[in-house]
Amino acid sequence: MLRFKTVFAFVLCAVLYGAAGAEPKGAREGDFVVRNFEFRSGQTLDEVNLHYTTLGKPERDSEGRIVNAVMILHGTGGTGRQFFRPQFADVLFKKGGLLDPAKYFIILPDNIGHGKSSKPSDGLRARFPEYDYHDMVALQHRLLTEGLGVERLRLLMGTSMGCMHGFMWGEIYPDFVEAMMPLACQPVEIAGRNRMWRKLSIDAIRNDPDWKGGEYEEQPEQALRTVASLLLIAGGSAIPLQEEYPTRAAVDPMVEARVAGYIDGMDANDWLYQVSASKSYDPLRDLEKIKARVVWINSADDFINPPELGVAERAAARLENGEFVLIPASAQTHGHGTHTWAALWEDHLARLLADTAPAKN
Numbered sequence: 001m002l003r004f005k006t007v008f009a010f011v012l013c014a015v016l017y018g019a020a021g022a023e024p025k026g027a028r029e030g031d032f033v034v035r036n037f038e039f040r041s042g043q044t045l046d047e048v049n050l051h052y053t054t055l056g057k058p059e060r061d062s063e064g065r066i067v068n069a070v071m072i073l074h075g076t077g078g079t080g081r082q083f084f085r086p087q088f089a090d091v092l093f094k095k096g097g098l099l100d101p102a103k104y105f106i107i108l109p110d111n112i113g114h115g116k117s118s119k120p121s122d123g124l125r126a127r128f129p130e131y132d133y134h135d136m137v138a139l140q141h142r143l144l145t146e147g148l149g150v151e152r153l154r155l156l157m158g159t160s161m162g163c164m165h166g167f168m169w170g171e172i173y174p175d176f177v178e179a180m181m182p183l184a185c186q187p188v189e190i191a192g193r194n195r196m197w198r199k200l201s202i203d204a205i206r207n208d209p210d211w212k213g214g215e216y217e218e219q220p221e222q223a224l225r226t227v228a229s230l231l232l233i234a235g236g237s238a239i240p241l242q243e244e245y246p247t248r249a250a251v252d253p254m255v256e257a258r259v260a261g262y263i264d265g266m267d268a269n270d271w272l273y274q275v276s277a278s279k280s281y282d283p284l285r286d287l288e289k290i291k292a293r294v295v296w297i298n299s300a301d302d303f304i305n306p307p308e309l310g311v312a313e314r315a316a317a318r319l320e321n322g323e324f325v326l327i328p329a330s331a332q333t334h335g336h337g338t339h340t341w342a343a344l345w346e347d348h349l350a351r352l353l354a355d356t357a358p359a360k361n
Contacts, residue, residue, distance in 0.1 A: 022084065022086075023081075027054070032147030033048065033049055034139060035047055035048075037139070041129060043130065045128075048117075050110070050117050051116035051117045052110065054108070056068075056100075056103070056104050056105045066149060068103065068154055069104075070155045072158065073161070073165050074110075074162050075161045075162055075339075076274050078161075080110050081115070085340065088340050091343050092346065099155075107148065112136055113274050120214070121267040125269050126213060128269070130273070132280045133164060133278060137168045152177070152178065154178055155181070159184055159339035160183075160184050160185060163184050168281075170294070175291065177291075179292055182296045183339035184298055189281065189282040197230050198278070201227040202275060202276060204227055205223040206272070208268075210223070220268050224268060228259045232262075233303065235303070235335055235337060237335030237338075239331050240333075243331055290319060293352065295352045296322060297325045298326055299327040299338035300326055
């Protein structure tokens with residue numbers, strides 16, 4: 001069953017709250033409170049708590065500015081601690097690794113609506129302000145600048161939703177980031193099949209009588225069963241799934257077990273807000289504003305970002321200092337979750353860091 005767990009461990013799902021691996025030595029958690037935050041919807045929240053985890057320590061230049069900050073952004077339903085799983089942390093955060101905490105100050109936020117940051121399930125439920133990706137990026141910026149004193153990122157990485165946030169960062173704060181590695185996304189409005197499965201999951205919750213407009217006492221199980229089923233499809237990779245589950249008798253009990261596992265870890269309101277937050281995402285027209293060096297990576301077996309659309313190649317041609325890499329589908333890739341298997345793309349990260357390394361005096 002190990003292969004199945006790894007294939008889906010980083011699907012867009014709130015069950016990721018409990019999916020982190022062992023905490024690396026020296027990890028530190030913190031909270032930063034933004035007061036009286038006004039969302040793009042016009043709603044406000046007296047206090048927005050932003051939870052984060054850090055590895056390593058800030059290194060400063062002669063003027064006191066932090067020069068070694070790396071921010072890594074999680075996907076929909078995840079948390080910063082998802083990057084502690086061995087397929088990521090044991091490759092990159094180890095001694096001598098590309099992101100060795102002895103060298104870098106690594107920042108792993110929980111976005112609003114996720115993990116230990118402010119979210120609907122904390123109590124406001126459906127009265128929680130509507131947030132979108134612009135709000136999320138603005139809050140990330142305030143965490144860095146006001147909470148942690150970071151004025152520039154040596155590297156910005158992001159997976160799935162975090163990948164999309166990365167393109168927004170490059171456009172909104174073009175002088176803030178030196179190098180970017182967005183993983184598993186497209187810099188276009190979410191439409192077509194990608195929007196379809198998201199809308200189906202949203203509608204499943206809103207149309208379930210047990211949702212009760214968000215004021216449920218128990219989770220609307222039938223709605224969450226539909227959401228979990230869609231996530232299993234969206235996160236799947238055909239080749240490894242066919243190899244490990246080649247018969248009907250093998251597939252059916254596995255599906256039942258995984259759907260039950262997803263439902264056990266989800267909150268309907270949190271998921272509804274998380275997946276709805278992409279509604280205003282569309283960075284395509286401003287790609288030329290990105291100044292950072294960009295190495296953008298997708299995998300060919302990604303259901304959510306299918307390569308046959310040709311979107312990535314056209315968009316990458318407009319990046320002033322960027323390139324697109326498509327990892328071929330194989331028994332070693334993991335569908336959408338390939339973004340977290342660092343061994344499959346660490347050579348590209350090594351080249352990115354080398355190409356953007358500060359000049360030695």
